[in-house]
Amino acid sequence: MTSRKPLTFKIATEPDEFEQIHRLNYRTFVEEIPQHRPNEEGRLVDRFHDENTYLICLCEKRVVGMLAVRDRRPFSLDLKLPNLDDYLPPAKSMCEIRLLAVEPEFRTGRVFRGLALELARYGLRKGYDLALISGTTRQINLYRHLGFIPFGPLVGTSGAQFQPMYMTKQEFEKITMQVLGPEEIFQAAEDFNGHVANFLPGPVNIHPDVQAAFSRAPVSHRGEEFMREFQGVKRQLCRLANAQHVEIFVGSGTLANDVVGAQLKLLNKPGLVLANGEFGWRLADAASRFGLAFEVYEAPYGQPFDYEALRARLDRSHGLGWVWGVHCETSTGILNNLPLLAQLCNERSIRLAMDCISSFGIVPLDMSGLYLASAVSGKGLSSLPGLSMVFYNHKVSPATTLPRYLDLGYYASKHGVPFTHSSNLIRALKAALDRFEANPPFAQRAEISAWARARLRDAGLEVLAPEQHAAPAVITLVLPRTLSSYKVGRELEEAGFLLSYMSEYLLERNWIQICFMGECSRESLDELLTIIEQRCSPEMTRETLVRAGQDF
Numbered sequence: 001m002t003s004r005k006p007l008t009f010k011i012a013t014e015p016d017e018f019e020q021i022h023r024l025n026y027r028t029f030v031e032e033i034p035q036h037r038p039n040e041e042g043r044l045v046d047r048f049h050d051e052n053t054y055l056i057c058l059c060e061k062r063v064v065g066m067l068a069v070r071d072r073r074p075f076s077l078d079l080k081l082p083n084l085d086d087y088l089p090p091a092k093s094m095c096e097i098r099l100l101a102v103e104p105e106f107r108t109g110r111v112f113r114g115l116a117l118e119l120a121r122y123g124l125r126k127g128y129d130l131a132l133i134s135g136t137t138r139q140i141n142l143y144r145h146l147g148f149i150p151f152g153p154l155v156g157t158s159g160a161q162f163q164p165m166y167m168t169k170q171e172f173e174k175i176t177m178q179v180l181g182p183e184e185i186f187q188a189a190e191d192f193n194g195h196v197a198n199f200l201p202g203p204v205n206i207h208p209d210v211q212a213a214f215s216r217a218p219v220s221h222r223g224e225e226f227m228r229e230f231q232g233v234k235r236q237l238c239r240l241a242n243a244q245h246v247e248i249f250v251g252s253g254t255l256a257n258d259v260v261g262a263q264l265k266l267l268n269k270p271g272l273v274l275a276n277g278e279f280g281w282r283l284a285d286a287a288s289r290f291g292l293a294f295e296v297y298e299a300p301y302g303q304p305f306d307y308e309a310l311r312a313r314l315d316r317s318h319g320l321g322w323v324w325g326v327h328c329e330t331s332t333g334i335l336n337n338l339p340l341l342a343q344l345c346n347e348r349s350i351r352l353a354m355d356c357i358s359s360f361g362i363v364p365l366d367m368s369g370l371y372l373a374s375a376v377s378g379k380g381l382s383s384l385p386g387l388s389m390v391f392y393n394h395k396v397s398p399a400t401t402l403p404r405y406l407d408l409g410y411y412a413s414k415h416g417v418p419f420t421h422s423s424n425l426i427r428a429l430k431a432a433l434d435r436f437e438a439n440p441p442f443a444q445r446a447e448i449s450a451w452a453r454a455r456l457r458d459a460g461l462e463v464l465a466p467e468q469h470a471a472p473a474v475i476t477l478v479l480p481r482t483l484s485s486y487k488v489g490r491e492l493e494e495a496g497f498l499l500s501y502m503s504e505y506l507l508e509r510n511w512i513q514i515c516f517m518g519e520c521s522r523e524s525l526d527e528l529l530t531i532i533e534q535r536c537s538p539e540m541t542r543e544t545l546v547r548a549g550q551d552f
Contacts, residue, residue, distance in 0.1 A: 005059050009114040011122075012054035012066070013521060015439050019043070020063035021054055028101035033136060035160040046099060048076065053523050055118040057102075057111045065102040065111035069122060071095040077132055077164055080155040087151040088166060091130035095123075098134065125527065129169040134162035147171040197524040198498045201330055201358065201474065202378050203385050204518025206432070210383055213431035214424050221421040230426055234416060236433045241360065241375070243367040243391040247411040250422055253357040255406075256374035256388035257283065260324070260353050261290045262406040263372055266399055267351070269321025270294060272313070274341075277301050278331035278505045283324050283355060294324075301509070302332040302464040302476070307340055314348055322351045322371070328359035328471045331505055332464055333513070335359065335471035342369040357388075362473040362517065364442055367391050377425065379517040380473065383432035386425045445516055446472040448525065452514065455529055460538040464511065475514040483536060485510045491535065497528045 012018060026044040029035045036044055046052060051072050057065035075096040078084050088094075097119070102111045123131070134155060135143040140163055144150070148165035156162045198205045219226050230248075237246045249255050264271060264287070271292060273284045276299035287294050297313055299305045314320065323345050327338050338354065345352040351371035359365065360373075361380025367373050372392050378385030396409040404410055410418055449472040453463050456477065464476040479485050489501030489512050500506065500513040514528070 008058040009118045012056045017063055021066055024063055024101050033160050055115055057114055064106045065115055067115055068099040069095050069097055081152050093128050094130045095128045096132045131167045133165050135165050137161045137163055199514045200498050201500055201515040201517055204382055206382055207519055210428050210431045214384055214428035219423045221417055226423050233426055233430050241365055241367045241391050244393045246389050246391045247408055247416055249388045251388055253376045253388050256390050257286055259390050259406050259408050260372045260374055261286045262402050263408055264322050265290045267321045271322035272297050274325030277329035279326045279329055304469040311344055320350055324353045326355040330358040330474055333471050333474035333476040334465050334469050377429045381432045382518045383429045448522055449516055459533045473515055473517050477512050479510050485512050
């Protein structure tokens, strides 16, 4: 009966999946094939784990089959055969396939067939033309039947010997057609051609658990069930932000910023708006629409503020009641210094309000020293768009001079639900927060972003934000004037990669943006960067112009 349960095939992405991979690896290559020594943990982490892409089979949430693909030299066979290339036919793009393992009760062919289809999709996407394996001598006939060609001497140890083998792209295509059938191969190619990798600032990729929570039948926003979930979500949000209170609104981040602007209006004091990008200037526009008395302290797009000059500006501005700025300036990729801004304001008893829309869930935040802060559901938290939040640390009361929908105190007086709310969006947000709290992605997101920025700079491309002020969620690329950001964005879109390039401020500056605000795999990012390097690097641009007959 086990083998008849639904099976799912995918690239491993979840912490629990990787933990199961380590334990399946142990059962297969320690207990069944004695390639490694036993240990008390019962888990075996492959030495190339950080570089492997794992294609897995799930039965419900159990990993029942896997294989690993890696295309970075040296391969494991390089370490066993120092003259490896002497045995191999010429190849432009080579990979090594390892760690094929299937739980005994699932060795009926279904799992292998599905893994083969995933491998076909992955190989088509990566463009490999040669694949290597170390085939266990127990299954040499199977590997030969699949089209692998043995070469060189046996490797391994007594009781765990392996035959080095390779398969060419032509043989792979032929045997895959036999194993999968023409319709499935066609579907693999179709899946690749329709492949979409989302690197937008929003909407972002969401996890199936979040989508499933959203899809549940809606309930009344006045019911006890909803109120329990709603108050629980508010507690989770405050815990993540280190803030005392939060109110949740049905609307975009602009709504949350309007609620902040309405609260600043109640202070009846002059203020200072910080602007070093498009969204700082949008705060200035909001302040104008509320009729606030304010000045703008600015820096050029893509540059950090001069904080010493700001300190002097605050000291000169007697009677200043508030400062309003953007933490992560999405238009440029600059991460403004929130702790320093909070310190400068708190030392002078100035209330600090911050737009944290593109930083909440992206970097660790401490909002305890802020007067007000805005955030949303559909960016760093990896949930659906449609909810926004305002955090605060003081008592608020209803204000009859404000529209009800913009009155933070009115929400607080009604336990956060004065108007119709969406149980679907709240449940999706709760699912996203549960995943977030179980495994905060701060370090992973920072690491992948730093790696991408370094790689782009190594290719000679201009990343706008200085490294010490770079936000981990946004990379803004300044394209040379010989290229059109619009055309490059369209080409990447046609290749299956969604980037931000259509905003007016991006088009007029010839910028494109890569964003990491939702679920993001390093594998799809690697593909994207490869295309950008080939399309936009100075060397490639120069070659294009030379071919066009232009003089450099």
